[in-house]
Amino acid sequence: MHSRQSPASRGARRPRLRLLITVTVVTLLIALWYLLRYELGDHQETTWYPAAPGCDLHQGPCGVGLEEDERLTLAIPVEGDIRPLESLPLEVRVDGVEAQNVRVVFEGVGMDMGEHRFHLDAVQGGEPGRFQGVGQLGICTRERMTWRARVSFDAPRGRLGSTFDLDVERSLP
Template identity: 45%
Template sequence: MTGLALAACAWYAFAHWLHRDSDVTWFPPTASCDLHAAPCSATLGDRGRLTLHVQTNGRIDALETLPLDVEVEGVKATRVEVDFIGRDMDLGLHRFALSASAPGRFKGQGQVGMCTQTVMPWRARVILETPAGKMGSWFDFDVVRS
C-alpha cells in the first residue's frame, strides 16, 4: 500500500514538473476570438506578436489531427510549442513541438484528448523560446463531444 501511495505521489510530482511554466513570461490574448473559425493573436508587450491558426473545417474535435500554424512577428523564436490543457480538469500534458517552415513561421500537428464531459473547455498555450527567454500566450476554446 505504501509503495502504491509513493508511486502516485511520484507521478503527481512528475506531471507537475512537466507542466511547469514558471520560466515563461505570459501575455494575455489581444482580444477574444473563436479558434474554431479564425486565427487568434496576442501582442507580446512591446516585443512583437504571435498568431495561432488551427486549420480546421470550422470545428476542433477531440482525437482529430489538427494542423497547427504559428506566425511570430518582431521576435526571433528558436523553438515553438503548443500545449493543449484542460481548463477545468487535468487531462495530462498534450505538448506539440512545431517545426520552422519559413522565417517567423512554424508548422506542425497537434491533438486534443477525449473527455467524458459533453463540452470540454480547453486552453491552447503557445510557448516561444527566444534569446531573451521563454514567452507565450493562450487561447481558450471548447470542444463538444460528438
C-alpha cells in the same frame, strides 16, 4: 528433508542477482532522469502575455501583442469544427522577434486532462517566424470541454508565450 545447496549453485546465482540489481538500478535512474527532464523541461520561467478576449480559434487565427511590434498568432486551420481525437494542423506565427523551440501544450480547463505537448517545426523556405506541426485533443466525458492552448517559444530575452482558450464539442461515435 531440508536440502542444502552446494557452494557452486549459490555462486552461480550471485552473478545473475548482481546483473538483475544493476539492470534495475540503471532502469530506475533512466526513468528518474526522464521524469525530471519532462517535468522541468517545459516549466522554466516564461513571460506570459494575455490573449485578446473573445477570439475564437474555430473562426480563424487568434493573436496577441507582445512588446511594441512583436506579435504571436495561433491558428488551427481545420475544415469544420475542431474535434477531439482528430489530427489538428497547428500554425504559429511569431513576428518582430526571433523564435525557436515553439511548442503548443493543450490542457483541460476545469478538468485535469493531462498535458498534450506538441513541438512545432519552422516552415522551410518560407517566411521567418512561421512554424507548423500536428496536435490532438483528448476526449472528455463532458458534452463540451474547454481546452487551453499554451503557446510558448524561446526568444533572445527568454521564453515568451500566451494562452488561447477554445471550447470543443464531444465527438459522437
